[in-house]
Amino acid sequence: MSSAQGPPQRVVVYTPQSLLRSPGAMFREMLADLRRSRELAWRLANRDIRAQYRGSFLGYLWAFITPLVNTAMWVFMSASGVIKVEVPDLPYPVFVFTGTMLWQVFTESITMPQMQVSASKSMVAKLNFPREALLLSGLYKVFFGVLIKLVVLVPVVLLFGIVPDAHLALVPVAMVALVLAGMSIGLLLVPVGTLYSDVGRFVPMATQFLMYLTPVVYAMPKLGILAKLFGSNPITPLILNGRAWLTGGATPMPYQFIAVVAGSLVLLLFGWVLFRLAMSVIVERMGS
């Protein structure tokens, strides 16, 4: 047997054992890989953002075109009386626009992990690099989008004569919370979602449905079963607080907000472990 001599070397052993058999080593590796993946993640995000805007005429505008069109649609429907919406305290366009912008952050974060893995399939199948880089670069891209949204949101709110107060500083916190919640759900879906395309079809449907149970385009009902559903929906506090902080309101659901963030963090960690465990199986089944 030779070893010991020479400089210390990275020794890696591959066996059929589950990584969970030595959880300590696994967590150490997770952290090490996260650290190792920073530069790659930055490069990949940089690459994708550049390519996306170089290959598009409207470029950065796309970050809020969808919410804008969405808002226009709802405002039109409301104004023409097709639907009857009542929202407290805010002009309806502001309510819808802030709602859809915040909601979009959430849905983008849900789809991000799967999109990242699918887009890099051939790379994942052939090369060994820290897979965390895919998630981290996805996160960078989402935050880039958030930044653009913030730049647009504040002037729009001001335009309608609403003056935000000091709570405005908390808006990024709401955004981060939405990203965490979305990403933790999305990450949990990756292992099965990469094997079966059904998940990818199901997610937009489910988020669409969930949107109507969240005060995005209309206010939270006060009574009845719908009120219960809205109240127990974990995204409700995130949207409500985000909107309130943007538009100079008080903090409507502080404890629920903290609870959701804490829950998301736990879920995210769990999802990360799952992602790591599943990765070799995923690579094996998707071929090269």
Place this chain on the structure above:
Amino acid sequence: MEGEVLIKVEDVSKKFCRDLKRSLRYGLQDMAGEIMGRPRTDSLREKEFWAVKDIGFEVRRGECLGLIGHNGAGKTTLLRMLNGLIKPDQGRIEIRGTVGALIALGAGFNPILTGRENIYVNAAVLGLSKARVDEKLEEILAFAELGEFIDMPVQHYSSGMSVRLGFAVAAILIEPDILFLDEVLAVGDISFTIKCLNRVRELMRTSAVVFVSHNMPLISSFCTRVLVMDHGHTVLDTDQPGVAINHYYGLVSGAQQVSGSGEAQVLEARLEADGVERRDGLVIVPQGVDGAVMVHLDTTGVSGASELYVHVDDATLTQMITVPTLTDTGGDLRLPAGRHWVRVPLGRLDLNAGRYSVLVVVRDPITGITRCRHQGLAPFTIHADRVHWSKFVRPAVAIRTDE
């Protein structure tokens, strides 16, 4: 440093599933197993087969292990396990040191970005920092020889250009203890290929290499040891690449193919040569000996005379030798209707080491109609210690004059 074992593979096996639906379901099962902390099941489930079975070897620094075998023999699967992409279902793999892989050249290239921008992306995917790229940028640019095209979007590159860039990035930047190569060396034009090969040779000196290729001259000139794989198993493990290559050629089933009008038939064809050896169903001929083919023909159904051609085909069915048959007076041989044994000398068999077969053609000398074309007859293997690049190999005494 020299000579430590860097790659250690012990009884490694991997199974695959033939059926996609089932494969996905097994994928879910395996994921669940991972989460429950169970090891992989080591028995075959329905529709599964061993893609790699009980493979074991060690590779030391400075050694190059070649993996050869047909498509689907398990070479690439084995390489993917070594690279940590997929887990073995049985056995154990130990990797010591930094791994470099010349696989999937240009991974991470985005078509819209320029070549220069993509260098950084590709390098990052390979785990190399921006600082290191900056330091080596000139060398990469010089190696890739793309000139001003380096600032053009990669989507407008020819496939050769992007492969060149990919190879340049990987080959210049990595300094691996362990190097994996999978069919990437024969890229670009000949001058670029030579450059790649030289670079790989440099890398090989200080690393343990695993090399997958169908290019036998490369295997022969790079490898210190060769594993011949067939259906996931090691069928031969030897430190004589020439022997391994012969064995590999022996795995090719010599398919015969008959065409033509059917008026004539080849009943039998036999190769005769000095020092020919027949073992394991192979006919092994030493390189450079004289050979001949004995052909047994039936032309009873033919009205009129027939002319006879004998050819030697290589493994790709390229005709290497053509023998138009003559009579001893110098005219063309004409076969009357009937049955004949004809002995056709092939001359010196100074063919490159490899697998060959005989093609017999019987034609109507007047109309040129092919009466019989029988391919894949009398398969034989030319044996030599080295496989060269050219089709013919003629060692010769060179005359030196000193000034």
